[in-house]
Amino acid sequence: xxxxxxxxxxxxxxxxxxxxxxxxxxxxxxxxxxxxxxxxxxxxxxxxxxxxxxxxxxxxxxxxxxxxxxxxxxxxxxxxxxxxxxxxxxxxxxxxxxxxxxxxxxxxxxxxxxxxxxxxxxxxxxxxxxxxxxxxxxxxxxxxxxxxxxxxxxxxxxxxxxxxxxxxxxxxxxxxxxxxxxxxxxxxxxxxxxxxxxxxxxxxxxxxxxxxxxxxxxxxxxxxxxxxxxxxxxxxxxxxxxxxxxxxxxxxxx
Amino acid sequence: xxxxxxxxxxxxxxxxxxxxxxxxxxxxxxxxxxxxxxxxxxxxxxxxxxxxxxxxxxxxxxxxxxxxxxxxxxxxxxxxxxxxxxxxxxxxxxxxxxxxxxxxxxxxxxxxxxxxxxxxxx
Numbered sequence: 001x002x003x004x005x006x007x008x009x010x011x012x013x014x015x016x017x018x019x020x021x022x023x024x025x026x027x028x029x030x031x032x033x034x035x036x037x038x039x040x041x042x043x044x045x046x047x048x049x050x051x052x053x054x055x056x057x058x059x060x061x062x063x064x065x066x067x068x069x070x071x072x073x074x075x076x077x078x079x080x081x082x083x084x085x086x087x088x089x090x091x092x093x094x095x096x097x098x099x100x101x102x103x104x105x106x107x108x109x110x111x112x113x114x115x116x117x118x119x120x121x122x123x124x125x126x127x128x129x130x131x132x133x134x135x136x137x138x139x140x141x142x143x144x145x146x147x148x149x150x151x152x153x154x155x156x157x158x159x160x161x162x163x164x165x166x167x168x169x170x171x172x173x174x175x176x177x178x179x180x181x182x183x184x185x186x187x188x189x190x191x192x193x194x195x196x197x198x199x200x201x202x203x204x205x206x207x208x209x210x211x212x213x214x215x216x217x218x219x220x221x222x223x224x225x226x227x228x229x230x231x232x233x234x235x236x237x238x239x240x241x242x243x244x245x246x247x248x249x250x251x252x253x254x
Numbered sequence: 255x256x257x258x259x260x261x262x263x264x265x266x267x268x269x270x271x272x273x274x275x276x277x278x279x280x281x282x283x284x285x286x287x288x289x290x291x292x293x294x295x296x297x298x299x300x301x302x303x304x305x306x307x308x309x310x311x312x313x314x315x316x317x318x319x320x321x322x323x324x325x326x327x328x329x330x331x332x333x334x335x336x337x338x339x340x341x342x343x344x345x346x347x348x349x350x351x352x353x354x355x356x357x358x359x360x361x362x363x364x365x366x367x368x369x370x371x372x373x374x375x376x
Contacts, residue, residue: 016319017318017320018316033277033365033366033367033368034366035364038360038363041264041360041361042260123255124259159259184292187339217349
């Protein structure tokens with residue numbers, strides 16, 4: 001065992017840093033005892049996320065966690081998706097924002113069930129928030145559940161909500177290098193939706209470069225290019241949604 | 255700042271372990287942070303300072319163990335070191351790299367004042 005930190009020795013001791021805090025003062029003459037803890041800091045969230053995932057599997061609900069920076073068009077994409085496939089697939093939405101119920105009201109206007117979760121000063125949804133929202137939302141078995149996360153490309157990357165996939169949304173009014181700047185989110189996601197493509201003629205945004213940079217961070221990413229304004233590209237997105245929905249229903253039934 | 259959620263959890267776990275051991279004060283907390291964990295040690299320190307106020311860990315020393323990142327190049331079939339994303343193979347310059355280590359975020363240990371032990375010895 002390593003004497004410096006009581007671990008199994010699988011690290012470089014040059015990288016041990018001690019942060020003394022301003023209030024650090026106590027009587028060193030007291031006997032100190034070290035207790036090994038060895039707990040993942042995210043264990044509680046991951047356990048709750050796994051419970052949510054098990055619930056979704058039992059209910060045959062396809063849950064997708066939509067993440068992006070603010071203003072990329074998550075809510076607009078949801079509104080169009082619900083209007084276009086809402087009769088064919090039952091859709092409900094958990095809306096996450098720091099404040100207001102504005103997005104939930106927009107979603108409810110489309111006819112879908114939606115519940116707003118306000119995180120207050122929090123910067124992301126966590127698995128407990130989803131677990132608490134589910135009894136109130138009561139998503140229908142054999143349905144689609146969209147979780148619209150807080151607009152933030154950093155913090156939501158770390159928190160498993162029990163979703164089938166994280167869908168990262170980027171709009172062409174942002175820089176092509178967003179995937180390099182926020183790699184953790186693009187790695188955590190399995191789907192990347194590029195929105196506002198109707199604006200491409202007016203911008204210098206290099207779509208191919210954006211996809212190439214995103215693939216450098218996550219070679220497995222699947223892309224959809226859409227315009228929530230005019231509906232371009234949504235057929236491919238709907239095709240994928242139907243396929244995934246059928247897949248979880250087929251798997252659960254087999 | 256997700257570090258605040260993480261800091262609150264670290265204090266929660268540390269206090270729970272310290273209470274189990276009948277301690278009254280936590281003198282240090284050792285946290286392992288992988289280079290690829292997506293967590294800034296400085297931000298976490300800042301948040302731990304706030305999260306520990308009024309708790310048994312209020313004056314605890316925070317010890318970070320930074321673990322290096324490593325991965326496996328799917329093209330070259332060799333293990334490589336990875337310090338950041340995107341993870342690029344130094345040989346073939348490809349990005350098809352799976353991550354083996356460096357995403358850890360763990361509370362390794364806590365140190366407590368051994369009051370119980372002292373009393374037992376009296």
